Amino acid sequence: MAKLFPDPAQLDYRPPPALALLEEATRRLDFDMPSVAETGALLRALAGRTSSARVLELGTGTGLATCWLLDGLDAHGTLVTLDNDGAVQQPARDYLGDDPRLHILTEDGADYLRRAAASSFDLVFADAWPGKFVDLARALDLLAPDGIYVGDDLLPQDNWPEGHAARVPRFIEAVSGRTDLEVEYRGWSSGILLARRRRD
Numbered sequence: 001m002a003k004l005f006p007d008p009a010q011l012d013y014r015p016p017p018a019l020a021l022l023e024e025a026t027r028r029l030d031f032d033m034p035s036v037a038e039t040g041a042l043l044r045a046l047a048g049r050t051s052s053a054r055v056l057e058l059g060t061g062t063g064l065a066t067c068w069l070l071d072g073l074d075a076h077g078t079l080v081t082l083d084n085d086g087a088v089q090q091p092a093r094d095y096l097g098d099d100p101r102l103h104i105l106t107e108d109g110a111d112y113l114r115r116a117a118a119s120s121f122d123l124v125f126a127d128a129w130p131g132k133f134v135d136l137a138r139a140l141d142l143l144a145p146d147g148i149y150v151g152d153d154l155l156p157q158d159n160w161p162e163g164h165a166a167r168v169p170r171f172i173e174a175v176s177g178r179t180d181l182e183v184e185y186r187g188w189s190s191g192i193l194l195a196r197r198r199r200d
């Protein structure tokens, strides 16, 4: 088994408590870009690999991955999740918003990446174009030593917006070219790239 990915067969796929409510709200909103359970299980495992983990999610959507990430955090962990669409984010506020570890921002990802401090996160889940297909270097710079970056939606999907397909190989090439990162891509779940910042 390779170094970065946990063995998918060993992941815990049992859904976190609020997931069913969020899935129902996602259907009601007809939100068509939800993270799938395999990705959620991976994110939960990654959020739990360090104590007091500092996690950033770019692209809250309705809060599905947010729910998995929160479930992996210990009591002292923190999760910042942002989206530029406050209406889409509402289920996350409704069902997860009382959790003191969670900070929900309604903001453009590019603006956040411009003001966030370097090396300030142990896990970055890039699930919007900012931090993945644009401003990639800024998102990677947010990783603390040994921190992990997750980019998903790299396998072809019917719901891809125009321009997504062409950006995928350029994205994988750009991350793989960084000498400060260990990088691994898997055609598993929605197609996932993991990158870990090497310790100096």
Ligand SMILES: C[S@@+](CC[C@H](N)C(=O)[O-])C[C@H]1O[C@@H](n2cnc3c(N)ncnc32)[C@H](O)[C@@H]1O
Pocket (backbone or CB within 6 Å): 033, 034, 035, 058, 059, 060, 061, 062, 063, 064, 065, 066, 082, 083, 084, 085, 088, 107, 108, 109, 110, 127, 128, 129, 130
């Ligand atoms: C793939 S969906 C996120 C799915 C979500 N992580 C989940 O678990 O279901 C991408 C999200 O990025 C948001 N988004 C698109 N452009 C953005 C931008 N410039 N800044 C912040 N969020 C953006 C969209 O509103 C959408 O909710």
